Amino acid sequence: xxxxxxxxxxxxxxxxxxxxxxxxxxxxxxxxxxxxxxxxxxxxxxxxxxxxxxxxxxxxxxxxxxxxxxxxxxxxxxxxxxxxxxxxxxxxxxxxxxxxxxxxxxxxxxxxxxxxxxxxxxxxxxxxxxxxxxxxxxxxxxxxxxxxxxxxxxxxxxxxxxxxxxxxxxxxxxxxxxxxxxxxxxxxxxxxxxxxxxxxxxxxxxxxxxxxxxxxxxxxxxxxxxxxxxxxxxxxxxxxxxxxxxxxxxxxxxxxxxxxxxxxxxxxxxxxxxxxxxxxxxxxxxxxxxxxxxxx
Amino acid sequence: xxxxxxxxxxxxxxxxxxxxxxxxxxxxxxxxxxxxxxxxxxxxxxxxxxxxxxxxxxxxxxxxxxxxxxxxxxxxxxxxxxxxxxxxxxxxxxxxxxxxxxxxxxxxxxxxxxxxxxxxxxxxxxxxxxxxxxxxxxxxxxxxxxxxxxxxxxxxxxxxxxxxxxxxxxxxxxxxxxxxxxxxxxxxxxxxxxxxxxxxxxxxxxxx
Numbered sequence: 001x002x003x004x005x006x007x008x009x010x011x012x013x014x015x016x017x018x019x020x021x022x023x024x025x026x027x028x029x030x031x032x033x034x035x036x037x038x039x040x041x042x043x044x045x046x047x048x049x050x051x052x053x054x055x056x057x058x059x060x061x062x063x064x065x066x067x068x069x070x071x072x073x074x075x076x077x078x079x080x081x082x083x084x085x086x087x088x089x090x091x092x093x094x095x096x097x098x099x100x101x102x103x104x105x106x107x108x109x110x111x112x113x114x115x116x117x118x119x120x121x122x123x124x125x126x127x128x129x130x131x132x133x134x135x136x137x138x139x140x141x142x143x144x145x146x147x148x149x150x151x152x153x154x155x156x157x158x159x160x161x162x163x164x165x166x167x168x169x170x171x172x173x174x175x176x177x178x179x180x181x182x183x184x185x186x187x188x189x190x191x192x193x194x195x196x197x198x199x200x201x202x203x204x205x206x207x208x209x210x211x212x213x214x215x216x217x218x219x220x221x222x223x224x225x226x227x228x229x230x231x232x233x234x235x236x237x238x239x240x241x242x243x244x245x246x247x248x249x250x251x252x253x254x255x256x257x258x259x260x261x262x263x264x265x266x267x268x269x270x271x272x273x274x275x276x277x278x279x280x281x282x283x284x285x286x287x288x289x290x291x292x293x294x295x296x
Numbered sequence: 297x298x299x300x301x302x303x304x305x306x307x308x309x310x311x312x313x314x315x316x317x318x319x320x321x322x323x324x325x326x327x328x329x330x331x332x333x334x335x336x337x338x339x340x341x342x343x344x345x346x347x348x349x350x351x352x353x354x355x356x357x358x359x360x361x362x363x364x365x366x367x368x369x370x371x372x373x374x375x376x377x378x379x380x381x382x383x384x385x386x387x388x389x390x391x392x393x394x395x396x397x398x399x400x401x402x403x404x405x406x407x408x409x410x411x412x413x414x415x416x417x418x419x420x421x422x423x424x425x426x427x428x429x430x431x432x433x434x435x436x437x438x439x440x441x442x443x444x445x446x447x448x449x450x451x452x453x454x455x456x457x458x459x460x461x462x463x464x465x466x467x468x469x470x471x472x473x474x475x476x477x478x479x480x481x482x483x484x485x486x487x488x489x490x491x492x493x494x495x496x497x498x499x500x501x502x503x504x
Contacts, residue, residue: 005416006417007416007417040413040415040416042415042443043415043416045420048415048418048419048420048443048444049420049446068378068401069400071403071417072400072403075396075404075417076393076396076397076404078406079392079396079405082386082389082406083386083390083393083406086386086406092386221462222462222463
């Protein structure tokens with residue numbers, strides 16, 4: 001006797017004959033819910049070729065064509081639910097928010113450069129000059145436009161602040177340890193680059209150390225260039241503020257701690273304040289000038 | 297313009313342009329009832345442009361792993377009877393689902409081909425098409441072929457050398473991957489997809 005579980009129901013077979021079946025009605029929603037809730041075991045390859053035949057035999061559908069159209073409707077319904085669930089994940093929101101911040105930063109840089117050029121132009125044309133030039137119609141509209149341009153940049157940086165507050169809020173909720181060690185924004189960037197907190201938690205520290213340095217990493221792997229010391233974590237004040245000769249060691253230590261923090265966050269969500277103190281202590285030790293006694 | 301049929305039924309050559317018959321779905325160019333199929337946007341189109349002997353037939357059921365937003369799926373659906381399209385990433389799966397709503401013979405599945413959990417949905421298939429740029433793509437192809445491919449069915453595996461080993465020469469990577477596939481499948485041919493795709497090759501195999 002064999003029991004086979006398919007998307008449209010459970011069928012019991014004895015000597016290749018259907019003896020019992022529990023097949024749902026052609027209700028798309030109910031079938032999609034079943035796909036989500038039930039556990040399905042592997043089934044024998046010989047039954048896999050008989051799905052259509054069995055469904056028709058059990059009067060679930062009158063023809064192969066109807067089999068496909070029902071299956072398709074159920075699959076589309078289920079896929080939509082899965083997609084909605086994936087987008088509802090807090091990681092997705094954090095990734096989009098930090099992406100927004102990075103885009104705004106880039107835009108502000110661009111626009112600020114342009115504003116500087118406009119400033120210079122205005123300064124030059126407002127100098128005393130002959131009459132024909134002061135009647136340039138541009139002179140009346142130009143400062144107003146420039147003012148509005150500057151205001152847009154101002155508004156963007158206000159928006160950036162709001163987004164950054166939102167990230168801080170979300171990061172405290174889903175990754176308290178990573179936030180305390182890396183800072184909310186850097187933590188969020190690491191999550192974004194890893195593709196989610198779970199993937200970050202599964203990464204080895206050595207990989208976290210070079211997230212964001214893939215160009216240098218592949219140059220190293222492909223052509224034997226020097227390996228990168230740090231990727232995104234260079235943004236951390238403890239790395240950036242350390243002397244060049246110590247940065248590699250410090251980046252390595254920090255990456256190790258960040259890996260622990262990400263795992264604590266993903267698997268327990270409890271804050272461990274001692275982690276930050278440990279990391280700072282270790283970095284202070286590394287930053288101490290080496291004495292002759294240390295070397296020997 | 298001259299229109300001729302390709303050796304694969306359902307595929308047409310409009311002068312040197314590849315096309316299938318159907319409604320335009322993603323903004324591709326259209327000539328009457330023909331939708332042009334850009335070999336730089338689809339590895340299958342690149343393969344069909346380079347090689348006419350591809351074992352695709354109108355009555356086949358296809359399992360497509362790595363469907364992405366469904367550009368290739370939409371053309372394949374014009375050629376074969378049914379496509380089970382598997383895609384894991386929610387962002388592109390969203391586009392795939394929208395496309396499936398307009399194609400009567402595409403069944404979209406949001407799932408991970410590495411751990412196939414669609415065994416209770418997908419029936420036996422005649423053709424396994426795989427386009428997932430993963431280091432272990434050969435293993436993924438074999439796993440899925442063992443579960444879903446009919447005896448005597450075909451598999452087409454698109455190998456992206458750069459996703460498997462950036463440090464090795466593409467030809468060496470193809471060789472290694474073909475060797476892995478050979479353990480379970482009979483290799484029929486290997487085609488590099490230059491000039492349409494750099495460091496990509498299509499392997500066509502058969503399950504004995």
